[in-house]
Amino acid sequence: MFSHLLPEFLVERRSDRCIKCRVCERQCPNGVHHYDTELDLMFSDESPCVGCQRCVVFCPTNALSVYPHPTTYRPNASWTREKLQDLKKQAETGGVILTGSGNDKPYRIYWDHLVLNASQVTNPSIDPLREPMELRTYLGRKPDTLEVEVCGDRVSITSRLSPNVPVETPILFSAMSYGAISYQAFVSLAMAAKEFGTLFNTGEGGLPREMREKFGQNAVVQCASGRFGVDPEYLNSAAVVEIKIGQGAKPGIGGHLPGEKVAANIALTRMIPEGTDALSPAPQHDIYSIEDLSMLIYALKEATNYEKPVSVKIAAVHNVAAIASGIVRAGADIVAIDGLRGGTGAAPKAIRDNVGIPIELALAAVDRRLREEGIRHKCSIIAASGIRCSADVVKAIALGADAVYIGSAALVAMGCTLCQKCYTGKCAWGICTQDPYLSRRLNPEIASQRLVNLLRGWSHEIKEMLGGMGINAIESLRGNREHLRGVGLEGWELDVLGVKGAGE
Amino acid sequence: MRPQISERYLPEKDSQACGLFGVMNTAGERFGGEMAINAMANMKVRGNGLGGGFAIYGLYPEFRDYYALHIMFERHQPGAKEMVDEFLADHFHVVYDEVIPTNKKATVLNPPVVWRYFVSPRRHPEEGNNLSDDEFVVEKVMHINTRIDGAYVFSSGKDMGVFKGVGFPEEIADYFMLDRLYKGYIWTAHSRFPTNTPGWWGGAHPFSILDWTVVHNGELSSYGTNRRYLEMFGYYCTLYTDTEVMAYAVDLLMRRQGLPIEVVSGIFAAPMWDIIEHMEPERRELYKTLRMSYAPLLMNGPFTVIVAHHNEMFGLTDRIRLRPITAAAAGDFVFLSSEEASIRAVAPRLDLAWTPPGGEPVVARLHTKDYLASLTRAV
Ligand code: SF4
Ligand code: SF4
Numbered sequence: 113m114f115s116h117l118l119p120e121f122l123v124e125r126r127s128d129r130c131i132k133c134r135v136c137e138r139q140c141p142n143g144v145h146h147y148d149t150e151l152d153l154m155f156s157d158e159s160p161c162v163g164c165q166r167c168v169v170f171c172p173t174n175a176l177s178v179y180p181h182p183t184t185y186r187p188n189a190s191w192t193r194e195k196l197q198d199l200k201k202q203a204e205t206g207g208v209i210l211t212g213s214g215n216d217k218p219y220r221i222y223w224d225h226l227v228l229n230a231s232q233v234t235n236p237s238i239d240p241l242r243e244p245m246e247l248r249t250y251l252g253r254k255p256d257t258l259e260v261e262v263c264g265d266r267v268s269i270t271s272r273l274s275p276n277v278p279v280e281t282p283i284l285f286s287a288m289s290y291g292a293i294s295y296q297a298f299v300s301l302a303m304a305a306k307e308f309g310t311l312f313n314t315g316e317g318g319l320p321r322e323m324r325e326k327f328g329q330n331a332v333v334q335c336a337s338g339r340f341g342v343d344p345e346y347l348n349s350a351a352v353v354e355i356k357i358g359q360g361a362k363p364g365i366g367g368h369l370p371g372e373k374v375a376a377n378i379a380l381t382r383m384i385p386e387g388t389d390a391l392s393p394a395p396q397h398d399i400y401s402i403e404d405l406s407m408l409i410y411a412l413k414e415a416t417n418y419e420k421p422v423s424v425k426i427a428a429v430h431n432v433a434a435i436a437s438g439i440v441r442a443g444a445d446i447v448a449i450d451g452l453r454g455g456t457g458a459a460p461k462a463i464r465d466n467v468g469i470p471i472e473l474a475l476a477a478v479d480r481r482l483r484e485e486g487i488r489h490k491c492s493i494i495a496a497s498g499i500r501c502s503a504d505v506v507k508a509i510a511l512g513a514d515a516v517y518i519g520s521a522a523l524v525a526m527g528c529t530l531c532q533k534c535y536t537g538k539c540a541w542g543i544c545t546q547d548p549y550l551s552r553r554l555n556p557e558i559a560s561q562r563l564v565n566l567l568r569g570w571s572h573e574i575k576e577m578l579g580g581m582g583i584n585a586i587e588s589l590r591g592n593r594e595h596l597r598g599v600g601l602e603g604w605e606l607d608v609l610g611v612k613g614a615g616e
Numbered sequence: 617m618r619p620q621i622s623e624r625y626l627p628e629k630d631s632q633a634c635g636l637f638g639v640m641n642t643a644g645e646r647f648g649g650e651m652a653i654n655a656m657a658n659m660k661v662r663g664n665g666l667g668g669g670f671a672i673y674g675l676y677p678e679f680r681d682y683y684a685l686h687i688m689f690e691r692h693q694p695g696a697k698e699m700v701d702e703f704l705a706d707h708f709h710v711v712y713d714e715v716i717p718t719n720k721k722a723t724v725l726n727p728p729v730v731w732r733y734f735v736s737p738r739r740h741p742e743e744g745n746n747l748s749d750d751e752f753v754v755e756k757v758m759h760i761n762t763r764i765d766g767a768y769v770f771s772s773g774k775d776m777g778v779f780k781g782v783g784f785p786e787e788i789a790d791y792f793m794l795d796r797l798y799k800g801y802i803w804t805a806h807s808r809f810p811t812n813t814p815g816w817w818g819g820a821h822p823f824s825i826l827d828w829t830v831v832h833n834g835e836l837s838s839y840g841t842n843r844r845y846l847e848m849f850g851y852y853c854t855l856y857t858d859t860e861v862m863a864y865a866v867d868l869l870m871r872r873q874g875l876p877i878e879v880v881s882g883i884f885a886a887p888m889w890d891i892i893e894h895m896e897p898e899r900r901e902l903y904k905t906l907r908m909s910y911a912p913l914l915m916n917g918p919f920t921v922i923v924a925h926h927n928e929m930f931g932l933t934d935r936i937r938l939r940p941i942t943a944a945a946a947g948d949f950v951f952l953s954s955e956e957a958s959i960r961a962v963a964p965r966l967d968l969a970w971t972p973p974g975g976e977p978v979v980a981r982l983h984t985k986d987y988l989a990s991l992t993r994a995v
Binding site for chain 2: 231234235236238243244246248250254255257258260262266267268269273276480483486487488489581582583584585587588589590591592593594595606607608609610611612
């Protein structure tokens, strides 16, 4: 069928600069550039261009520009270019429109409407370059009371404690499975987490055996609806076990890793035959209620000898506070909440862009509900989705999170440009692909260094912000909404966030 | 769980700076108020005349088996006293009560009537016996404070009492004639420099629950975190001050959970992780667990606190000593103060004076020399 689609990007090549080195041709997985030997000229076909900017970055003479295609339909506030294109795409294919990475629609980003506090006069700010400033966070269930026995000078603890896992900065890498991302990208995350003393999350694709000994202690291993790669050794190699109920980018939806991506090592890790589709059902078929969840939580605790915190990850949906409360009562040590802007390797666009609620509101509601019920200390809260910078982390913690998961931000650090084409398997940056020609581009030594730099930079910034507030340990910011004020928010939004307006 | 409006509407907390002083005779000898009063007068600039108060232990030996309730009644709420009397008659045996005598010539503004009652619990059969006497008293005190308009309980412990109000500490002392009428073996005192509250007599310090009193100087940047954690254990702030948070935290950890101050100081002013890492294994485990479990009760930001209850007085400063405290000893006397000068002003001949490091409690206990423990680690 002849396609009516307009190209999304325009590729411009300055002939006065191009030296016909053919770098762009080799870098582009979509066949945009091509060299004509007879004419000794570079040509481009912009229709398959996804705007990933790989060629622009690698062109040695800065001859290339790639920008949104200026061709438009008659401007229409309701029938936008995107809506029209999607309509035409579906008319041509009759399929579900797929997309990757996170919701890009202009829902209100609450981080950008919250401002932070700083000390003036009545208490001193603290200079992190001169005074210690602590970001270490323990994730897991805390006791109601600590029983101690004092005899003379010696104090010993007699309460039985739940397992807790320390992270040196309250930033963890989100679940991204081996299979959805390349082995190189997966290893890079693991290396960075280990070097910085934080955690990465295996996602639902298992943890390759050769990585377990070295990286297990920095891994959150997932047990998802497909149960890929789950066995006792996998569970016991990890720091934290996470039950994945939902994902912010596609609440209520399962996953599908097509068979062509299931190469030998992925098949081995997921424990499925090579070349078969890896299908994760939408629900966990043994969890149809909160009691079922509790049984799975305790099954996993049994399997790991009660030595590891068990996390439950859910998508932020309308009644998230009540659900989180149920999860804590069911025995989870950590509740991970993934909001409206959470990323994905592949999701139906209609779902990604329309289902779920913003993490800021969900987080504030969950924190408040758990406190009202007197059980906030029984779990740690990890907030995920759309955390773009250190200030977002600080704001999330002030709204009640113990730590945050970052996914998209980590990928961007490795090279990703949020082109949203992860589902095609042709990621030009070697991240979301199983094509060895592409994934080879990502050198784990370098990519992990980029990730460590990111964590270091953010951690420094967090320390500066804490010091400014007169706080020298991150735990004293947790839930401390006194340090937040809203700007440009409506009354109901401030109510849900539990934050005063600026000047109030 | 109490139905809540959004936290957005909760009042902002008060900021304040303060002066603190405490003196104890570790032999249990009772003495008059001169030292405490003069020490506070010496630190006059630490207050602005909007709050001063004293706590005295060993105050009512003749009634030592009865809870001594000091209750203030606002003059513009004439019905309050009647309601309280009725409430007390219903829940307590009141063995003696009287108005607390005051100096008519003293210069204080708008004083309320302050009354003292000596009581023991009277349980109704339907209330059962689940509550200890202490918990019973706490519950009734909370009832008066939150439900009876115009009445507020200053203190409710045995053989102790709190005198406080709006004014400089020496004015309050003069008003209640503390120097002439009372003796005790512990005196703690407080003067206040609120930056944004009009003076209210109930809002002055010491802050007290049963026989625990807290005087505090500080500005907790962790206030919001501390307050939220305490709410989970049923402590709802009504005054929105750091001191209130500190007092509730002391009550939760020390009175209700029975943790000794040596442990509690490791929670309020937790050592840095780096220091914990270098402790010997047993201590490391203890401090790590304390910090991990009670992270929301880390009192972050500058503070000094003096806590007293029967037989014990201790002082503590924050973990990086942003508001230092000075300790001193002379014979059986142990002193704690915001400033060394105020101690020297009232006890010129000291055996020892030292500045404990951040997070290191100075603990004065009857008939012990426990306070010396902090000397060895002094700055
Ligand atoms: S990479 Fe740049 S210089 Fe090389 S062929 Fe492409 S446009 Fe020309
Ligand atoms: S991971 Fe690759 S394919 Fe996915 S958005 Fe980033 S650059 Fe595009």
